[in-house]
Each structure stands twice: as structure tokens, then as C-alpha cells.
Amino acid sequence: MSNSLRLKAINSVAGRTVSSKAVKNCDVSAIYGEDVFNLKIMKDYLPKPVYKKLLSTIMNGESLDSKIADDVANAMKRWAISKGATHYTHWFQPLTGTTAEKHDAFIEPENDGSVSLCFSGKSLIQGEPDASSFPSGGLRATFEARGYTAWDPTSPAFIKRDENGATLCIPTAFCSYTGEALDKKTPLLRSIQAISKQAERLLACFGEKCTSRPYTTLGIEQEYFLVDKNFYLARPDLIQCGRTLFGKVPAKHQQLEDHYFGSIKPRVLAFMSEVDQELWRLGIPAKTRHNEVAPAQFEIAPLFEELNLAVDHNMMIMETLRLVADRHGFACLLHEKPFAGVNGSGKHNNWSLSGAGKNLLEPGSDPHQNAIFLTTLCAIIKAVDSHADLLRVAVATAGNDHRLGANEAPPAIISVYLGEQLADIIEQLEKGPAKSAKKGGFMNIGADTLPVLPKDATDRNRTSPFAFTGNKFEFRAVGSSQNCAGPNIVLNTIVAEAMDEISSQLENLNKKDFNTGLQSILTDIIKKHKRIIFNGNNYSKEWHDEAAKRKMFNLHNTPEALERWAMPENIAMFKKYGVFSDTEVKSRLEIFEENYKTVTKIEAETALNMAKTMIIPAAVEYQSKLVDNVAKLQQIKVTAGVASQIAIIEKIGSLLKAAEDAVTALEAGVAAVDSAKCIAAQGELRKAVDQLEQIVDDRVWPMPKYGELLFVY
Numbered sequence: 077m078s079n080s081l082r083l084k085a086i087n088s089v090a091g092r093t094v095s096s097k098a099v100k101n102c103d104v105s106a107i108y109g110e111d112v113f114n115l116k117i118m119k120d121y122l123p124k125p126v127y128k129k130l131l132s133t134i135m136n137g138e139s140l141d142s143k144i145a146d147d148v149a150n151a152m153k154r155w156a157i158s159k160g161a162t163h164y165t166h167w168f169q170p171l172t173g174t175t176a177e178k179h180d181a182f183i184e185p186e187n188d189g190s191v192s193l194c195f196s197g198k199s200l201i202q203g204e205p206d207a208s209s210f211p212s213g214g215l216r217a218t219f220e221a222r223g224y225t226a227w228d229p230t231s232p233a234f235i236k237r238d239e240n241g242a243t244l245c246i247p248t249a250f251c252s253y254t255g256e257a258l259d260k261k262t263p264l265l266r267s268i269q270a271i272s273k274q275a276e277r278l279l280a281c282f283g284e285k286c287t288s289r290p291y292t293t294l295g296i297e298q299e300y301f302l303v304d305k306n307f308y309l310a311r312p313d314l315i316q317c318g319r320t321l322f323g324k325v326p327a328k329h330q331q332l333e334d335h336y337f338g339s340i341k342p343r344v345l346a347f348m349s350e351v352d353q354e355l356w357r358l359g360i361p362a363k364t365r366h367n368e369v370a371p372a373q374f375e376i377a378p379l380f381e382e383l384n385l386a387v388d389h390n391m392m393i394m395e396t397l398r399l400v401a402d403r404h405g406f407a408c409l410l411h412e413k414p415f416a417g418v419n420g421s422g423k424h425n426n427w428s429l430s431g432a433g434k435n436l437l438e439p440g441s442d443p444h445q446n447a448i449f450l451t452t453l454c455a456i457i458k459a460v461d462s463h464a465d466l467l468r469v470a471v472a473t474a475g476n477d478h479r480l481g482a483n484e485a486p487p488a489i490i491s492v493y494l495g496e497q498l499a500d501i502i503e504q505l506e507k508g509p510a511k512s513a514k515k516g517g518f519m520n521i522g523a524d525t526l527p528v529l530p531k532d533a534t535d536r537n538r539t540s541p542f543a544f545t546g547n548k549f550e551f552r553a554v555g556s557s558q559n560c561a562g563p564n565i566v567l568n569t570i571v572a573e574a575m576d577e578i579s580s581q582l583e584n585l586n587k588k589d590f591n592t593g594l595q596s597i598l599t600d601i602i603k604k605h606k607r608i609i610f611n612g613n614n615y616s617k618e619w620h621d622e623a624a625k626r627k628m629f630n631l632h633n634t635p636e637a638l639e640r641w642a643m644p645e646n647i648a649m650f651k652k653y654g655v656f657s658d659t660e661v662k663s664r665l666e667i668f669e670e671n672y673k674t675v676t677k678i679e680a681e682t683a684l685n686m687a688k689t690m691i692i693p694a695a696v697e698y699q700s701k702l703v704d705n706v707a708k709l710q711q712i713k714v715t716a717g718v719a720s721q722i723a724i725i726e727k728i729g730s731l732l733k734a735a736e737d738a739v740t741a742l743e744a745g746v747a748a749v750d751s752a753k754c755i756a757a758q759g760e761l762r763k764a765v766d767q768l769e770q771i772v773d774d775r776v777w778p779m780p781k782y783g784e785l786l787f788v789y
């Protein structure tokens with residue numbers, strides 16, 4: 077019984093859980109941020125002038141004074157050691173989309189055989205990991221594989237704890253010897269700088285002075301699934317691919333909508349409590365937790381923060397979810413579509429822009445504020461319509477292909493939802509200035525006839541990929557496993573471009589013509605870009621037809637989307653705003669394509685392996701049992717029930733034939749490195765296998781079924 081031995085081994089691995097680290101009756105304010113080298117700690121540990129210099133680097137993005145590096149490093153070391161740290165690491169985000177770390181101990185051996193603990197300013201500011209095995213998309217040949225990590229002082233250092241110690245983690249950017257970005261953070265920081273600069277310019281057109289730089293804010297809602305680790309370890313597809321490649325949806329799944337916001341099972345709540353505590357220690361403002369739509373699906377959302385920090389924090393959240401899940405005997409699935417037939421997981425990217433002391437997407441209470449709000453809104457409409465293809469590319473991954481355009485997620489068509497009230501205002505704006513001050517007449521910017529803008533978005537549209545939600549835009553197409561840097565690099569850059577173009581027009585206006593000039597600029601924008609606005613049901617067939625009529629992009633899958641990435645106009649824009657160089661854009665394309673092909677191939681090979689060594693043998697075993705039984709019945713001349721058993725034997729036979737044909741096609745697809753062929757053949761294979769699952773004796777079925785994965789925990 078090889079199967080039972082395997083299961084025993086799996087069970088013993090699964091049984092080795094570390095007990096929960098949660099504190100009962102936790103004092104939140106006492107633990108909050110205790111593992112972060114934050115401003116408060118810096119102030120305590122640093123000489124006053126050093127603290128002041130560092131603060132202006134952090135707050136105003138001024139370049140770091142290398143003279144203070146030693147002082148800062150020393151303070152960081154003392155603090156980290158007081159927290160039990162023995163090592164430090166530059167923590168970075170290579171183009172794999174994950175995070176990377178290489179630990180160095182603080183030790184410095186002395187001549188007398190003792191050791192002292194050191195951390196120099198140089199080690200803080202710059203690291204030099206070998207890094208030759210990270211994807212670079214041709215940016216760097218192996219012989220010149222040196223990569224540099226450079227401290228990002230705008231994201232605070234933190235302590236990562238393990239069972240037996242702790243490590244000081246220093247968020248860094250990762251570049252090549254020649255200064256090309258080999259990571260996700262560098263272009264993100266550049267895009268933040270670009271939009272900040274353009275927002276400052278735009279605000280200046282309205283006479284607003286910025287004492288500190290405008291900044292983007294981000295709140296990320298993270299969806300995930302939890303499955304029991306015993307089941308997880310019995311599914312090679314979950315282990316290898318993070319999603320199930322086979323499995324029939326059980327009779328009951330999400331139809332009753334009884335999971336969404338339901339009361340949280342004690343075991344899950346214990347897990348969530350520990351996650352929250354770990355995140356609070358790291359100064360991550362975890363706020364919301366709840367059951368999601370699909371069974372075994374959940375969500376965590378922190379409060380919004382400055383964008384760069386929010387992206388780092390989301391990477392830490394994903395890691396924390398995985399680690400804590402393991403301790404609680406769960407596996408946390410962050411894949412966009414772990415289960416066919418029930419909802420997949422996304423990551424709602426709530427984005428906004430603040431400057432001159434206010435959120436620019438907050439509808440104001442006076443005409444001046446409203447004019448800024450409407451201009452920002454129009455800049456975003458213009459940006460999204462002009463670059464809908466780039467936003468689509470930014471969320472194009474093999475995993476997200478199973479979600480976007482399927483019936484529960486936003487479609488692959490990027491459109492903007494404004495809500496009824498705001499859409500109405502935009503419509504008025506399109507018609508031009510008011511002829512009279514008549515209530516309900518056309519809108520007049522800068523005059524007090526301006527209608528009252530919606531204060532809070534009471535209407536919500538869950539089907540829209542890019543929705544205005546009161547004081548921010550929610551980009552809902554981002555995949556649950558994605559690093560949010562990619563989508564926000566695009567979003568920041570395209571909005572920077574739109575603001576740049578609008579500012580250039582506004583700067584040319586005479587002061588006394590400002591309001592009428594602004595009015596006509598906004599009217600033009602709406603006329604030109606209003607096709608991107610859609611307030612209806614994005615899942616409907618009518619919308620797909622309508623979007624085609626409006627000549628909007630509908631990039632169905634990753635390969636189609638990727639074709640748009642390195643278009644000359646896109647390269648030109650990224651270059652213009654200093655976000656990506658020409659070669660950096662092309663290197664990303666190479667990596668995206670390679671990743672897509674590799675994921676598709678891994679899934680194909682896993683499916684083949686499971687079909688050939690687990691599923692087909694199980695079906696044959698059951699079929700042969702039936703054959704034996706029929707033969708025996710015939711020997712003793714029993715006829716009742718024989719025909720129906722023969723029918724089952726035949727049904728299994730025809731499904732086995734279908735499975736084997738699909739296996740042959742899939743093998744051909746793998747050999748030809750043809751992703752489209754692989755996906756099609758894998759679909760056929762799954763169809764046959766999922767039907768077999770419903771016929772074959774449950775006792776010989778070689779892996780846990782959806783009913784167990786989704787409900788037994």
C-alpha cells in the first residue's frame with residue numbers, strides 16, 4: 077500500500093507544527109511597531125542633528141548624506157541587537173516578483189579570539205549580493221553579474237523573527253553595475269517621483285503651494301484561501317503550482333453566499349489574530365479581516381499608507397500569511413485561481429494622491445477645491461483611456477488569466493466607474509459652461525453654481541476593474557499573488573503624463589481667463605476620453621459588444637496583453653518620466669514572457685505527472701475491480717446489475733481514452749514549448765479527469781477532493 081505509506085509520511089510532516097505565537101489579550105498599543113526602526117526609535121537612538129538630516133531624507137526624498145550613514149548604522153545595530161538580532165540583510169524585490177534576502181552576521185573576529193558586533197554605514201547604504209541567478213531580462217550577463225542593493229530610507233528597517241533568533245531587514249533597491257533597475261522598487265520610486273513632481277505643478281496652477289511633496293497613497297485588500305496542510309500536502313498540484321489542476325466543484329460551494337462575511341471559524345480566527353499581532357509588531361496597520369465569497373476564502377486589509385511603504389508592507393503581509401498559516405496547520409494559497417468553479421482571489425489596489433495638505437480625490441466643499449478635484453479626476457480618466465492597454469499588461473500573469481474575464485472578476489476590458497452622481501457631473505462638464513446660473517443647468521467651474529459633489533460613494537459597482545470609491549480609485553484587476561509595484565508603476569506614470577499635459581495647458585492661460593480656460597480643457601478631455609467611462613455591469617455580454625463598438629482594448633490573455641508592453645509610444649513615455657529606460661522596458665517584456673511560458677510548462681508537466689501516475693492508475697484499478705466482479709457474476713450466472721456495471725466499465729474506458737488523447741496532446745504541447753497548445757490540452761485532460769472523479773470509487777481516488785479542501789478545516 078504505497079499510497080497509505082505516503083499519506084503517513086505526509087501526515088507526520090503536517091503534524092510538525094510550531095505552536096501559536098499569539099499573545100492572549102494582546103496590548104495592541106504596546107506591541108505596535110515594536111519591531112520597526114521607526115521615527116520614534118530613531119529619535120531615541122540618534123544624535124539630534126543626525127536625526128534631523130535623516131528625517132528630511134525620509135520626508136522630502138532628499139538624497140542621503142553619506143556622512144551620517146555610520147551614525148545611523150550604529151544606531152540601527154544597537155537597536156537590532158537589543159531585539160535579539162544576530163544578522164542583518166538587505167531586503168529587496170527582484171524581478172521574480174517575490175522578496176529576497178541574504179543574511180550577514182554582525183560578527184567581526186578580534187585578534188584575541190573574541191568577537192565584536194559591527195555594522196558600518198557602508199554596509200547599510202550599499203550591498204553587493206552576487207545575484208547572478210535572478211532574472212534580469214538580458215540586462216546583465218552572468219560574467220558581470222554584480223548587482224547592488226541600495227538602502228531605501230523611505231521604508232523603515234524592521235526585525236524579522238524566527239524560532240531561534242532575529243534578523244535586521246533593510247529595505248533596499250536592487251540595481252546592476254551600470255545602474256539599471258533589476259527590481260520592482262527602483263522604477264516604483266521613480267514613478268512616485270514623477271507623479272509627485274507633476275502633481276506639484278498642477279497644484280501650482282491652482283495657486284496651491286506644497287510645503288512637502290505631493291505623494292501617492294495605497295490601501296491594498298488582500299484575498300487568500302486557507303486549506304488544511306494535510307490535504308495540501310496530498311495534492312502535488314497545490315505544492316507545485318499553488319492551484320488545483322483537477323477537481324470537480326462539489327454540490328455545495330458558494331451558491332448560498334453563506335460564507336461571505338460569515339462568522340469566522342475559531343481555528344481561522346486564531347490564525348487571523350496571530351497574523352494581526354505579527355503585522356502590528358511590524359508597524360503594519362492591519363485593520364480589516366473577514367470571510368470572502370468562496371468557501372475557505374478570506375481577506376485582510378490594512379489601512380492605506382504612502383504607496384512605497386504600502387507595497388513593501390503587502391509583501392510582508394503575504395509572507396506573514398504563509399508563515400503563520402503553516403504554524404496553524406494550514407497552507408495559505410495566494411494564487412489567483414486555486415479552485416475552478418468558485419471565486420478567485422484578487423488584490424484591490426486602492427490608490428489616491430495627496431498634496432498641499434489634502435487628498436486630491438476628495439470632492440471639496442468649495443468651488444476651488446472642486447476644481448482641483450475635477451481636474452485630478454479628468455487627468456485620471458485621460459490617463460486610463462490613453463493607456464488602458466498598459467494597465468492591462470500590469471495585471472497580466474498566467475495566474476490572473478484564469479480570473480480576469482471569468483464571470484466573477486473584472487473583465488479584461490479596462491473601464492472606469494464613476495457612479496451615477498459623478499457621471500452626471502462629468503456629462504454636464506462635457507456640455508460646456510453654464511449659460512445661466514439656473515439650478516441643474518450646465519456646470520460652471522470656479523463659480524458657485526457648481527453642484528454639490530458626492531461626499532461618499534454610496535453606490536458601488538463590484539464589476540468594474542477601475543472604480544471611483546468616494547475619495548480614491550480602486551484598481552480591482554490586480555492578482556492576489558502579484559507584487560503591487562508593477563500596477564502602480566504604470567498607474568503613477570500614466571497619471572503623471574496626463575497631469576503634465578494638463579499643467580502645460582493651464583500654465584499658458586491668462587490669470588483672468590483661468591476658469592474658462594480650465595473649463596474648456598476639461599470639456600475637451602471628457603469629449604475625447606469619455607468612452608472609458610462605464611457604469612453598468614462589466615460582466616454582461618452587452619458591455620463586451622459595446623466596448624468593441626467604442627474600440628476599446630479587450631486583451632484576453634497574457635500573451636495578447638504583453639504585445640502592447642514595449643510599443644514605441646510606451647517606451648517613449650516611460651523614458652520621458654524617467655521610470656524605465658528603453659532596455660529596462662524590453663528586459664521586463666522578456667521576463668514577463670519567460671515567466672508565462674515557464675508557469676504554463678510547470679503546470680502542464682504537473683498535470684501530466686498526476687494524470688499518468690495517480691489518476692489513470694486509480695481509474696484502471698476501479699475498472700479492473702468491476703471487470704473482475706462482472707466475470708464472477710457471470711460465472712455464477714447472475715444477470716441482475718451486470719449490464720449497469722458493464723456500462724460503468726465502458727464509461728471509464730471512454731474517459732480513459734479521452735484522458736490519454738489529452739495526455740498525448742499535452743506532451744506534444746510541452747515538447748513544442750507551445751503555451752496555447754498546453755492550455756488547450758490541459759483543459760481537455762481536466763474535463764476527462766473531473767468526470768472520472770465522479771465515477772471512480774472514492775476509496776481509490778488518489779487525492780483530496782474540493783469538498784474536503786474547501787470545507788474540512
Ligand code: ADP
Binds near residue numbers: 547
Ligand atoms: P471596501 O472597498 O471593501 O469597502 P474600504 O472602504 O475599507 O474597503 O477601503 C479599502 C482600502 O482603501 C483600505 O485599505 C483603506 O485604508 C483604503 N483607502 C481609504 N482611503 C484611501 C486613500 N485616500 N488612498 C488610498 N487608499 C485609501
Ligand code: MG
Binds near residue numbers: 297424550
Ligand atoms: Mg474594496
